[in-house]
Amino acid sequence: MSFLKKLSPFYNLIICYIVVSFILRIVLLFHPITQASFSTIDALKIFTIGIVSDFFVFIIASCFLWLYLIFISNNKYYKPYGYIILGLLVSLFLYIASGKSILNEYGGALPKIGLIFVGIKTFLFGLLLFVPKYRDRIRFWLFSFVLFLFVLLILQNAISEYFFWNEFGVKYNFIAVNYLVYTNEVIGNIMESYPVIPLFSGLFLIAGIASYFVIQKSKAYLQNIPSFVEKLKISGIYFVLFAFSLFAVPKLAQLENSQNTFTNELQANGIYRFYLAFVNSELDYFKFYKTIPNNEAYATLNKQIPGINGFSTLRDIKSAATEMHKNVVLITIESYSADFMKAYGNDQNITPFLDKLATESLLFTNFYASGNRTVRGLEAVTLCLPPTAGESVVKRKDNKDKFTTGSVFKEKGYAVKYLYGGDAFFDNMEDFFTGNGYDIIDKKTLTPEEITFSNVWGVCDEDMADKAIKVMNTEANTGKPFFNHWMTVSNHRPFTYPNDKIDIPGDAKSRDGGVKYTDYALNKFFTMAKKEAWFANTVFVIVADHCASSAGKTELPVDKYRIPAMIYSPGFIAPQHYTNLVSQIDLMPTVFGILNFNYQSKFFGQDVLKADYKPRALIATYQDLGMIRDNVLTILSPKQEVKQFQLTLIPKEGIEDDFQLYYDQKPLKTERKDLINETISFYQTASDVLKEKKYNKK
Template identity: 70%
Template sequence: MNFYKKLSPFYNLALLYFIVSFTLRIVLLFHPITQSSFTFIESLKIFSFGLLSDFFVFILTSVFLWLYLIFISNSKYNKPYGYIVLAGFLALLLYMASGKSIFDEYGGALPRIILIFVSIKTLLFSLFLFLPKHRNKIRFWLFAFVIFLYVLLILQNAISEFFFWNEFGVKYNFIAVNYLIYTNEVIGNIMQSYPVVPIFSALFIVTGTVTYFIIKKSRNYIDEIPSFNEKLKISTIYAVLFVCSLLAVPGLATTENSKNVFANELQSNGIYKFYLAFQNNKLDYFKFYKTIPNEKAFAILRQDFPAITGNNTLHQVKEDSLEQHKNVVLITIESLSADFMKMYGNEQNITPFLDSLAQKSLLFTNVYAAGNRTVRGLEAVTLCLPPTAGESVVKREDNKNKFSTGSVFLQKGYNVKFMYGGDAFFDNMQDFYTGNGYQIIDKSGFSENEVTFSNVWGVCDEDMYNKAIRIMNAEAKQSKPFFNHIMTVSNHRPFTYPNNKIDIPGNIKSRDGGVKYTDYALQQFFKQAEKQPWYKNTVFVIVADHCASSAGKTELPLDKYRIPALIYTPDMKPEKFNKLISQIDIMPTLFGLLHFDYESKFFGRDVFKSDYQPRAFIATYQDLGLIKDNVLTILSPKQQIKQLQLKLNEKTGISPEFQIHYDEIPLKTENKNLVDETISYYQSASYVLKEKEYQFKNLTDKNKKLYANVHN
């Protein structure tokens, strides 16, 4: 019984972790975003396998607790050992402070973190060594701090998982890993979106209270420090459990195999999901996905692009009519789901301007976003290729000098700019766009009197549009047309915007308000643009970057990828295009409307061509989907393939072309042609990126100078 008490710090913290995790699963199960019902078997798996996952993950994450506890002793402070150990700490401290340690070779924050850690260890060891009378008191408070830290992390993780689920409807994934990189924006977003002070005040009060009771039941460990033999037993037990956990956790993850995605997410352990997302931020298609010979992949692709030869996508786009070098303004709108618009069934009238503009435009009624992040939307309209596995090309190291919409405009003599109301450093946008010939206009280029309102994401959309008008007025005085790509920011949590603009106050942080203000700001932009001399010679392209949410019952819920898209030119004849298209087709279609002749590497198609075959690409960072012939084919890591028949779930009062809801029913018999075609698209896209076949090669001297001027 006495030895059992020596394990009290472990089992008391474990009990807390199990209670918190169980409670969290209950809360998430009944969360409004969890749009699903669960069978008895699914419910049993969620809580039984979930508990097992929690147990083994706790064992793995308590390794630091074990290391701390196992080195608690008094003997190491006896003469002369204590002084020898202190000398070792001081030598290590000097080595780290020299700036020439092995860790300095890695750069970044690592050397500083290790220096701080060694400094703290040296200070604490000195206190224990030279203040033996106060040793027990210091040890108690240090023990209390370690327990407090573990309790805080357990509770903080539960809160984080809740808010992440509240935003995305899943446990931690690739997005959570990205959030660690862009801490300023993310922390600022949290500060502005949630009542942080009350939440953290309550968190620290609860943490302190729970810590008090755990210390009360666990302090026997430091009151009667275990002997060497007892520590050996503890270490043996822990080592066995640790090894078992290393094997068990991945095995339990394979049991998350329900057709109900919410069931899999609820069963999973958030910490392990975060680890998996961190490991899988770079996914080599050829290692993780089903492949076919490259020659076959490009042969299948040739059915869509008859002019390509070899293992690349180079083909000539020829038009019969004279090229029109009109100005082009591309506006990608943050998180604008199709179902925010009236035509798709929304009855709240939150996009009145876009609803009216759509009636005067070339409206694409059946468009799907390529992904569920802004960088995927930017990739789709800039590079016009399917969303390959892992990170968007925007955020990869090899993201420069790609064949892009910007490179086509540069060849046609356009000024090319990317405009963003926030810091273009976020999501690597600055590196990507400058590396592909664009000039950047972002928040850093705004003077103080140009900013009327801003939040953590940047200036409000009105301020960005006002800046864009001034820039375009200056550009119009030059002897060349302009292409300006504007990325909006206002329709993003915390959904704050200037008051007294719309009938929803900006300080109540409403999603509907964010959408309505975005629509209002766009209307103000057009009101200003109409007064400018360049307006009638300008084509406006408006498309969402992605939907407001990607959570659903399936891996790739179609309604969560449906986005609005339109092309507007003053005095144009309104038209609807109802065929299925992908976000990557928008810009090639625009080039067709402008009658551009150019050498293309795009996977995106001009959808008005007679040989266009309707299809769309939708993906997460690891599930890659192709929609074609009312079938959704999904490629997943570990060479997994799933096919789902799409059955329209028709909503009354909505025109057929604006229906967005589909039931996804597993196919009983595999459609091999569609499987091969899906593999062909994604494999060939991965191949041309990996082998640098998607570069903007053979620049003319003129365009080389354009690139040089941009980079300088």
């Protein structure tokens, strides 16, 4: 047998991985969410650099395959070695089972996993040792299982990448890493959103067929097991390729530099993207982004936020009028894009209640979300802080005792609560809100009688509306004003909700249905609230956490950040349109201004109704940090990169000027240095105050 055939398990699996990745790229290229055209150069980069990157990534990922193959041997079963090895395995098993192993120091499921793994290994080694007659057959089936497992993982990863793309329009990022942490919600979401049994049945069938061919082409390795010298040669070749791969993979990733974001995403290797997201959950702004001297950054910020002094955002907010301690109810709506509403051009009548409420409210027609995840929306309305690079503050370790909207209300004598229909453990919400003085009302606090419908994300919005009314009635009876922040859940995949509520069935799993049901539940909430005595003394703030989709042709497609926002208080706030540019971080400072609050503020967000407000919006992903001003989008990216785009309105017939959504984003011909410095000032100082703990409550 030639030496090349002894490498057959490696190269057959590599071929399998590259073929699957090639097919996946074609599928994603023609996916409806891939809203871009590709030049010949783009296509060549996607498929050539992409394939080369896949090759080297698989070399790194196949280290476990090398380890398994290199230990296939008959010599280890000869006396006395076989009995010595078995004795060591049994001793290791007993050591882990004793509960005093090093694995127990790490806790969790690790000791159990270790015990199962060593137990299976011990059993199989004993079987091969004591039943030599069937050793070759048993080894073949184990060999087949290992190759099947690799093929299955290759196909499973492809399916996961497809569904991730289907949801977000990108390869793996922070969200995929988070999904590993919150497995209950994520697995439940998959179970409820997709036909899991047919999907996995098909997966196992295809994996079985593909594995059959891989096994047939690779079984020569077992028919003539490599000698010790040959294994040294195999290991030498593998180590050289492994070392080169460690160098090549990040270098190839640097070639993801097209102006077409989709080209970069399709060219990228999903597994490597996942690794990058895992190790870079926090990005040091001062290491990765363009900076200016700190004194210059704060001086520039002072021109945007009057009243701050020195290296801080601390300033006095004074009102000439008397403070009003009205109740405040903040409702953040899950995944709610502006284009769901009639005013922005939607003709499907999926938001009839909010369409009507908008005509009775102070409506912000040009309002932008800070990010594309719920934690970013919560961060924006709670901390009123620009979306700094990396993970949201909500998810960070240093997330407690911050200066928040809740802390301002508490100083004014308010009861402060966070209401959430799911388990507030998800996305670290419980840790964040309790660590900042909020009381939590979530699914765990509801009695079985209070739950009429739930899915993996929590109880339906109607149930939470009922609970919210009960909570507010109790608070009103204390005589203290209350601030309640309610986060909805029903407008989220799998979009299931009670049947016979709206004209879209609850089991249709339709996004339009999820939107319309949430609208229905909010209508029910306000219908109940209007009957309560506290309603007339309450300000209601309604805003989305983020858009339903964040995918687009550029790093920050501005239409994917446009969300509805309104303040409703009949008899107190007159219905009107506020048409200037507004950021999500400005919403609650504006509410404080309406209530004439006097307080010391650290917020970057401002009262947009004040004469000194300079319109701008701050939007970001976990790594691209943007500012919209003067119809220019400035983006700061890692490696000190800066891009600027001219925003040219693409008018849509039948929509009022105030509600036009879509812009053409073309690279700016002449650099606007002033806007670059202003953008840097916001993000650099925000990073600085968090890093130096200057954004803490005291």
